[in-house]
Amino acid sequence: MTIISDPLQYNEDDLFVDLHSVVGHSLFLKCEGFNFAGSIKLKAAVGMIEAAEREGLLNQWSILVESSSGNLGVALAMAAASKGYRFLCVTDSRCNDATRRLIQVLGSGVHVVTEPDPLGGLLGARLDHIRRLCASSSRYVWLDQYANPNNWMAHHRTTAPAIARQFPDLDVLFVGAGTTGTLMGCARWFRWWHPQVHIVAIDAAGSVSFGGPPGRRLIPGLGMSVPPPQLHASLVDDVVVVEEEDAIRACHRLAGRGYVFGGSTGTVVSGAAAWLDRYGGADLTAVAIAPDLGERYLDTVYSPSWLGEHFGDGVLEPPIEVGTDVRSA
Known part of the structure; x- marks a missing residue:
């Protein structure tokens, strides 16, 4: 039995979903939305x-x-x-x-x-x-989440070691890049304790974080329109840039298996699948971090009218394996 007296006291930190049946690769998704705030x-x-x-x-x-x-x-x-x-x-x-x-x-x-x-x-x-x-x-x-070191330190203290406890033989970690707090906290921790782990950042198309051109971004969460002050690209091994259409398709494919995740998670899963398509192997141990759940996206990512207005009626027709941009950091 779990009894709390403060909503800040509860956070399910050890839930992972095996996505092999969804993406065709061995990929474990660390679910970070099971707290009273609904996200990482x-x-x-x-x-x-x-x-x-x-x-x-x-x-x-x-x-x-x-x-x-x-x-x-x-x-x-x-x-x-x-x-x-x-x-x-x-x-x-x-x-x-x-x-x-x-x-x-x-x-x-x-x-x-x-x-x-x-x-x-x-x-x-x-x-x-x-x-x-x-x-x-x-x-x-x-509080300035963009430059506040306590942003990345929170994940250095909690998220990264929680992953390492469950996957001591981890080969690759996929982390979405927004403010880059989660990315930098995890990257710093693994560089120090398990430097063999390959760190892959997942960014949204239209974000300037890794030097790409600015562009339209309709799904909130990942990506930045100004360079993130906390980012140290030298700590990242690869970057995968995901188009919003591919993130949407990933969300719907997950929902088709009973998992309703948010737009940021769809972006991470799409990018991880693209990287694994290119570099993955049967013996690779891979984890991706799912920042959010999907209930707050019912009027956008999961709304046929919203999708039709912004992406056209055929946005869900191509399969999830549509190509994304994978490049070295």
């Missing part, structure tokens, strides 16, 4: 807030503020409610309505940026808005 972002949220508390940055009048496309916003809203802080999530039009409403149900505010910055896109506009807020009042405390 709970680890970063708690890590950054508790560090701010230790540093004396927070008091009863503080207003936490953060830029998020969705999942971190929910995690921070839940943590703020648990700890008694106020929180304002600064997001943009890509954040779906269900996520915005959930943040508000948890007692936090939501500000939606609609006009992109000419150079930094919607993310740049979000960050500019936060800087103006912080300049207007000392009550605002910006």
Whole structure:
């Protein structure tokens, strides 16, 4: 029996799904969405807030503020409610309505940026808005997930060693690249303790994180429109860039087997399958990290009308094995 008195106390950290029947390769998916925030972002949220508390940055009048496309916003809203802080999530039009409403149900505010910055896109506009807020009042405390080392340290402390405990003979680890907190935390840990593990970053097409050209991105979560400050590309062995259409097909293929995951997870699974198609072997032990579950994507990734509007009616017709860009970091 598990009994808790605080929602932050629960996180199922040792659940893996064998995806061999889905992708045709030996691939174990580490499911990170089974907590009250519904995503891996709970680890970063708690890590950054508790560090701010230790540093004396927070008091009863503080207003936490953060830029998020969705999942971190929910995690921070839940943590703020648990700890008694106020929180304002600064997001943009890509954040779906269900996520915005959930943040508000948890007692936090939501500000939606609609006009992109000419150079930094919607993310740049979000960050500019936060800087103006912080300049207007000392009550605002910006956690800054993009540059805050407690983001990657949370995964260095928890996610990476949890994988190593279950897979001591791990050969390759696939990690989605957003702020790169999860990626850098895991990469640093494995470089130190198990340097033979091959680290593969999964990025979204249209992201500039690894030097690709900026482009349209409709699925929130992975990818950046500005270079991520925490990224050290030397810690990454390969990069797989996944088109959103392929991420969508991966989500639907997983759902066809009874697993409803989010857009970020679909991107990671699609990229991992593409890498394994090229480099995988029967004796390879591979793990991919699934950052989120799918309920918040019912009106987007799993909506026929949304898919038809943005990708055309035939988006689900090609098989999941449609090619993606695999390259060395």
